[in-house]
Amino acid sequence: MxxxxxxxxxxxxxxxxxxxxxxxxxxxxxxxxxxxxxxxxxxxxxxxxxxxxxxxxxxxxxxxxxxxxxxxxxxxxxxxxxxxxxxxxxxxxxxxxxxxxxxxxxxxxxxxxxxxxxxxxxxxxxxxxxxxxxxxxxxxxxxxxxxxxxxxxxxxxxxxxxxxxxxxxxxxxxxxxxxxxxxxxxxxxxxxxxxxxxxxxxxxxxxxxxxxxxxxxxxxxxxxxxxxxxxxxxxxxxxxxxxxxxxxxxxxxxFGDLEEMFQGLSEPLPGAVEAPKRKCLDLPPHESPWSEEQLEQIFPVNIKDRLSLMGHHHLCVGAFDELLKDPGFQAVYANLVSRLDPAPDTEVESIYGYDLFCYQCEYWSEEEGRCVTGWKNKLSKDAAVLKHLGLETGQVTRLEDLQKRLAEKVSPDDLHRFCAAGEWKCEFYALGACQKAYSALREKFGCKSTSGT
Ligand SMILES: [Zn+2]
Missing domain, CATH: 3.40.50.10320 (LmbE-like)
Known part of the structure; x- marks a missing residue:
């Protein structure tokens, strides 16, 4: 009561x-x-x-x-x-x-x-x-x-x-x-x-x-x-x-301005009396733009063995350890996180065009069938990242090998240049999870965490 x-x-x-x-x-x-x-x-x-x-x-x-x-x-x-x-x-x-x-x-x-x-x-x-x-x-x-x-x-x-x-x-x-x-x-x-x-x-x-x-x-x-x-x-x-x-x-x-965020992130406390519904505050339950049937079609049958990623999403592989357990990332990519199971031997294929992350992202426009942050912008980021990593479209890398490569080649400054606020910005950079994951990655592979290239 x-x-x-x-x-x-x-x-x-x-x-x-x-x-x-x-x-x-x-x-x-x-x-x-x-x-x-x-x-x-x-x-x-x-x-x-x-x-x-x-x-x-x-x-x-x-x-x-x-x-x-x-x-x-x-x-x-x-x-x-x-x-x-x-x-x-x-x-x-x-x-x-x-x-x-x-x-x-x-x-x-x-x-x-x-x-x-x-x-x-x-x-x-x-x-x-x-x-x-x-x-x-x-x-x-x-x-x-x-x-x-x-x-x-x-x-x-x-x-x-x-x-x-x-x-x-x-x-x-x-x-x-x-x-x-x-x-x-x-x-x-x-x-x-x-x-x-x-x-x-x-x-x-x-x-x-x-x-x-x-x-x-x-x-x-x-x-x-x-x-x-x-x-x-x-x-x-x-x-x-x-x-x-x-x-x-x-x-x-x-919760004032934070209402939407708390509705997205909160979960019931055990034993708590159920909160009354308030039409003026409660958002309609978050629904995936995709039906279960469509999701089955979107996710490849071999998703656990092979990940197809556009150029700049290779950077995310270096931060998987932190991102996949981050509540904010889980909220946005719930469908993906539940299906992914990255292992050292998972193959990562570099593809040209949109990938699974895009279809789950808040920036994806179903009406326009594209990323609303701009295709041209993404292309330039894809090209820059692949060049920086020494990879090419069509190339397939073992996930652990890719992570080693990321640890060696992506300095904190590089990550900042690719992902922080600016034309190529990624919303998740500000959460700090990627910086943390990369630092752990460098340690794991014995790379120096020096700044510069
Ligand atoms: Zn009075």
């Missing part, structure tokens, strides 16, 4: 911004922790502070019950004064709670949200965002570890705002909209105060809306329901959730 934590600067923020989503995941069995940062001591109309504190706390409990929240954590900061509070102290509270409850997902205001005029929201958004990485550091707040807590990183960060500049996720809350409305109505004193602000502004304008005034004194539900549904419908439309569907919008982030 996963845990979600919502950081609510004030009691009503959770219901208003993500109440439908919280009720939905609570219904799916998630444990939901609600953290109220301030005490809402000023948020009421016509009540004294003591009564305000009492009622807002009671009403939060009611709303939390409606949403299926399992626990409320009170941080008790003075309301509407976070602008003056120590951000580092507040951040420590969030770090502590992340380490204690270890939430899979955290819901919070977006520090990059637009049109935010509430400093409590802004301060909480910034400090929560910092706490996401601070909580991972083993030298931040080591006193937490004395309690048995450990460094921890929240996986999913669900940001909400009055207006999100880069919303990428609309959560369908059609089925829990009722709960969201009910939870919001539970915050009677706070909602009344919200309506009162409109009443006062309308008064300055010289007008009134009697529905607002009536709602303040009586049943607020019709007015709040109308507003929440209008908002939900707009999100439903924006994210094409379907006819009549309602949603809540978020900027949902997991």
């Amino acid at each position: 996963h845990t979600a934590m919502v950081i609510s600067p004030h009691a009503d923020d959770a219901a208003a911004f993500c109440g439908g989503t919280l009720a939905k995941i609570a219904g799916q069995g998630w444990k939901v922790i609600l953290v109220r940062v301030t005490n809402d001591s000023k948020d009421s109309v016509g009540l004294d502070v003591k009564e305000t504190l009492l009622r807002n706390a009671e009403e939060l409990k009611k709303a939390a019950d409606v949403l299926g929240v399992s626990e409320i954590v009170e941080l008790n900061y003075e309301t509407d004064c976070l602008g003056d509070a120590s951000k580092v102290d507040l951040r420590e509270r969030f770090v502590y709670l992340f380490r204690k409850y270890r939430p899979y997902a955290v819901f919070s205001f977006d520090p990059y949200g637009l049109y935010e005029n509430n400093l409590d929201h802004i301060v909480v958004a910034r400090t929560v965002d910092e706490a996401f990485w601070v909580s991972c550091f083993d030298k931040h707040h080591p006193e937490h570890f004395e309690e048995g807590l450990e460094p921890f990183s929240v996986c999913e960060r669900w940001y909400f705002a009055r207006q999100l500049p880069e919303a990428n996720h609309g959560e369908d809350i059609t089925e829990t909209m009722e709960k969201k409305i009910e939870a919001l109505c539970s915050h009677r004193e706070m909602m009344k105060n919200t309506l009162n602000q409109f009443r006062l502004q309308l008064k300055t304008w010289g007008r009134r809306v009697s529905w607002i005034e009536d709602s303040m004194e009586g049943n607020m539900r019709p007015l709040l329901a109308l507003a929440m549904q209008a908002q939900g419908n707009a999100v439903g439309k924006q994210f094409e959730l379907g006819e009549g569907r309602m949603g809540e919008s978020f900027r949902l982030d997991r």
Whole structure:
């Protein structure tokens, strides 16, 4: 079972911004922790502070019950004064709670949200965002570890705002909209105060809306329901959730720019709860452009005995020991790596034209039937490499003999010239695996690792 934590600067923020989503995941069995940062001591109309504190706390409990929240954590900061509070102290509270409850997902205001005029929201958004990485550091707040807590990183960060500049996720809350409305109505004193602000502004304008005034004194539900549904419908439309569907919008982030890389490289941890699928983040499962049948045709029956390689791919043979076990190389050349079995006696044939590596490579264009880095460029590299090695097209070399030749003839500078960034660049050079393999190769064959030719 996963845990979600919502950081609510004030009691009503959770219901208003993500109440439908919280009720939905609570219904799916998630444990939901609600953290109220301030005490809402000023948020009421016509009540004294003591009564305000009492009622807002009671009403939060009611709303939390409606949403299926399992626990409320009170941080008790003075309301509407976070602008003056120590951000580092507040951040420590969030770090502590992340380490204690270890939430899979955290819901919070977006520090990059637009049109935010509430400093409590802004301060909480910034400090929560910092706490996401601070909580991972083993030298931040080591006193937490004395309690048995450990460094921890929240996986999913669900940001909400009055207006999100880069919303990428609309959560369908059609089925829990009722709960969201009910939870919001539970915050009677706070909602009344919200309506009162409109009443006062309308008064300055010289007008009134009697529905607002009536709602303040009586049943607020019709007015709040109308507003929440209008908002939900707009999100439903924006994210094409379907006819009549309602949603809540978020900027949902997991690994930022590194999302694609981690999806490609990661594997399940034994015993871990399966991660929820996220349409806005998850890439479609990586599919080989080739069917199994085509692969059978592409790979020669004698691939274990003979490798046919274009000129410059002879250089890769010198790095096989490292490349074939490199996770990045395996990810790109999975089909090839599983079929290759290079042995000292494997024959390496120098061919003119594309080879098996090309068909598996990210640069291969199936539409154009060619390497998108340019054929001419590859030809010049092929010719230069073969000349450097003293080989010719059509020649067949024993793999071990070729490796010896590579160890003797390819210096670190040569490898750099052939493979590092530039017109002939190879993506794998930057990984460092080839440099390492060549250095081991030179040692194996007793070649000096001097620079130059
Ligand atoms: Zn608020």
